[in-house]
Amino acid sequence: MDPANPLLPIVKVGFLGAGNLATALVRGLVEKKVLPPTHLFASNRSSGKLIRLAHDFGVTACSNNEELVEKSDIVILSMKPQDLVAAIEPIAQIFNEKQMVISLAAGVTIKTLKKYLPQCRLVRAMPNTPTFIGRGVTGFYTQEKDKGASRLVEDLFSTLGYALEVTDEDLLDSMTVACAAGPGFVFELMMVWQDWLVEHGFDDVQARKLTVETFAGAALLAASSAAQLEELQNKVTSKRGTTAAGLQSLREYEVDRILRIAFEKAALRSKEMAKEFV
Ligand SMILES: NC(=O)c1ccc[n+]([C@@H]2O[C@H](COP(=O)([O-])OP(=O)(O)OC[C@H]3O[C@@H](n4cnc5c(N)ncnc54)[C@H](OP(=O)(O)O)[C@@H]3O)[C@@H](O)[C@H]2O)c1
Numbered sequence: 001m002d003p004a005n006p007l008l009p010i011v012k013v014g015f016l017g018a019g020n021l022a023t024a025l026v027r028g029l030v031e032k033k034v035l036p037p038t039h040l041f042a043s044n045r046s047s048g049k050l051i052r053l054a055h056d057f058g059v060t061a062c063s064n065n066e067e068l069v070e071k072s073d074i075v076i077l078s079m080k081p082q083d084l085v086a087a088i089e090p091i092a093q094i095f096n097e098k099q100m101v102i103s104l105a106a107g108v109t110i111k112t113l114k115k116y117l118p119q120c121r122l123v124r125a126m127p128n129t130p131t132f133i134g135r136g137v138t139g140f141y142t143q144e145k146d147k148g149a150s151r152l153v154e155d156l157f158s159t160l161g162y163a164l165e166v167t168d169e170d171l172l173d174s175m176t177v178a179c180a181a182g183p184g185f186v187f188e189l190m191m192v193w194q195d196w197l198v199e200h201g202f203d204d205v206q207a208r209k210l211t212v213e214t215f216a217g218a219a220l221l222a223a224s225s226a227a228q229l230e231e232l233q234n235k236v237t238s239k240r241g242t243t244a245a246g247l248q249s250l251r252e253y254e255v256d257r258i259l260r261i262a263f264e265k266a267a268l269r270s271k272e273m274a275k276e277f278v
Helices: 020-031 048-057 065-071 081-094 110-116 129-133 147-158 169-199 204-223 229-235 242-252 255-275
Strands: 013-016 040-043 074-077 100-103 121-126 136-142 161-165
Touching: 013 020, 013 065, 020 040, 020 048, 020 129, 020 147, 040 048, 040 065, 065 081, 074 081, 081 110, 100 147, 110 121, 121 147, 121 169, 129 136, 129 169, 136 147, 136 169, 147 161, 169 204, 169 255, 204 229, 242 255
Parallel strands: 013 040, 013 074, 074 100, 100 121, 136 161
Antiparallel strands: 121 136
């Protein structure tokens, strides 16, 4: 339990949708003893995943979404964005003004959520896939500027890695690109490393391992140091050496420009998709 947040152990959290992300969150909360299983509830459209979640973690399986809403102080909307409206519209009037509703649905804005649940305290959260191994990044935006509410959401998502509150939904969109789509971009780079190693004599298994360990090692080195990334880069770059030659080429070909364009295109697509849920 977190002594600095006495509210957390007493709140009841319900997952409306018992899929991948809900399961990762339940696992984090239960295994890190942030909340006892007796305070966790779930409902799901079909029964298989719900039965598994209840069996594996001891959460209460609700027979329908109404029951889940009635039992929870915090309702986490953990269904796909395209299923959100169909899930909440028929039961919108059951939610009360004390309830906090945290939507994980990518691209669904607070304005859209407000249309269906104007009475609730609304939060948007955007986790990324490393969340599944407890090394995720979650950006969240709370509608109300209440420190207690922010702390509560931060404590919930800290069980899955690093959680950061943003003060503007546009910042959440930027995190969606850099942090949620980001692992996909990093894997694209990793595939270049891996292919190059195979072309230079390593087998697939060795090339994968060498690539993964190089990326993980660089990231952990940066995580363990307060130094700027540029300083860390300078440390592996001796004048006229191997790294310097490679970096010079990366800069001549303007790799940063290529990546920035990719980020902007992803941001544009994210905005287009958000319009589908208005
Ligand atoms: N996975 C990620 O990496 C990731 C990252 C960031 C954000 N997100 C967001 O997190 C949300 C969940 O993603 P996910 O990967 O966990 O999806 P998922 O595994 O497909 O889980 C969604 C669950 O919602 C259930 N559901 C759909 N409609 C429902 C309804 N009316 N009532 C009750 N349950 C309902 C589905 O039930 P069925 O079993 O019947 O289909 C399914 O089990 C999405 O909005 C996504 O945008 C995911």
